[in-house]
Amino acid sequence: METINIQGPYNFDLVLDRLKMDPLHHVDLQKRAVKVPMMIKNEPIVAEVTAIGTTDHPAFEISGIEHSLKEQALDRLKELFKWHLPLDGIYNHFQQTDLKELFTAHYGTPLVLDFDPYSCLLKCIVHQQLNLKFAHTLTERFVKTFGFQQDGAWFYPQPEKLAQIKVEELRELQFSGRKAEYAIGVATAVMDGQLDFEKLKNMSDADIHDKLIKLRGVGPWTVQNFLMFGLGRPNLYPLADIGIQNALKKHYQLEAKPTYAEMEDYAKDWHPYLSYASLYLWRSIE
Template sequence: MWEKQLSGTQTYDYHYLLKRWSMDRLNVVDTENHSMKLPVVLPDGSRHIAQLQFSGPITSPAVTVASADSSKQEEILKWIENWLQWDVDLAGVAAHFIGSDLEKLFYAHAGTPIVKDIDLYYCLMKTIIHQQLNLKFAYTLTNRFVEAFGTKQDDVWFYPSPDRVASLSYEDLRQMQFSQRKAEYVIDTSRLIMEGKLDFEQLANHPDQEIATALTKIRGLGSWSAQNWMLFGLGRADLLPAADIGVQNALKYYDNLDKKPKPAAIYERGERWSPYRSYATVTLWRSIET
């Protein structure tokens, strides 16, 4: 077992990261002791479990990373830094909103990171599963999906692979209370990946609009799905899902409005938040979380 400490140079609220991660009961996280375990799948396909222990104030945080395979230490550390987005200057993001209509929000929730999913494929599958469902049932379905087709190692779940899901029948998912269309979207998209028609690693190198155009050509994926994948899969900085109910409710509460603002008005207002609209989005969501 090796371990390495990473020291942060800017405000990073790891308490929020841990809280968000604990929302899914499949994740291994201890919010009181500021620790978590993550399933890490490297580009070569090798699987590892990384233990993260956070410490210090959020203005100068540290995280100690530990794992078993010393031959993969550098690759695992790089993966962790990418997942945490450890090098993002969140103080600089907040500075962008000084004098803006969201200034008070960024003071109240300093150092809010984008909490990414840990796998680009699973992020898209979760996005498809969560579409048009209430949050509680959405988590129920994704948990059933992982427990049935993923693998568990030392209490840590590794998510289902595209080849495993592509081999399923629609009825396999229907038995878990997936709708027929949702089952088709999940399995058919997985089959596109196995056929080489959808390459996440290649897609990740493209600008936001090109990614959105490519994803929305796939049956079952709309604008919300594309934005969700870019935000939680890639951690892109300038996305604003104005049609999202959570964003609308947060602005209604923040501005003390009688009703939720319309998406068009949010898009227009959000032009002033660019190039950090994703951080406005996650901070707005955080402001109404219980």
């Protein structure tokens, strides 16, 4: 068992509330805990993270990583939950903007990453052009059919397995033919060495965009969501995202969804934390 103390504010209960939306996540709200599936050096590891502190004085107990990859697993958890990034500066920045009320209402909400960049990209592809409820249903079918479970946590089908799956098998789960091809294509790109997620971590947003956009089925929305939730980049603002458009319409009490020009105008004071603005706008309607 490891104990980690970090600088507040950090509201882990709001983190769990958002993670709970995905049926694949093993979340215990009463215990204030989540099981985190991670691939460390190609070995599946499941850590359980339990909050034992408060928003202003956050602390966590980590269990399930008592083995040779313990230090790597702890480093990955710190990266996933952004424990190294104090939120007070971001909160203070938005107190000077017209998103002040949102950052007060969701005080201490961090930008938590998806548990694996490979599965994040797959999830982004599956979720494209679907309402959120069916997107979660389809992803759950996909993972529970072709992935695997360990210590109560679900892992997405690894590239070597997904690359061998036939389009028809995914069609049986209600994938469209193209979406099935896109998902299999991601796994094939990993297996062929065209896509290396460790190398992506050290590339600029622009270079990652240029790399990923070449994959079939990957457009600007997918790249932006991957940059935000796969790699934790802080300054992303997906203009085409319907959720953000609806949140802005609600926040500014507009009669219609804002245009891209209006969205960019609203955001002029939100840099360099557009990803946090996006997250808090999503939270305002979830």
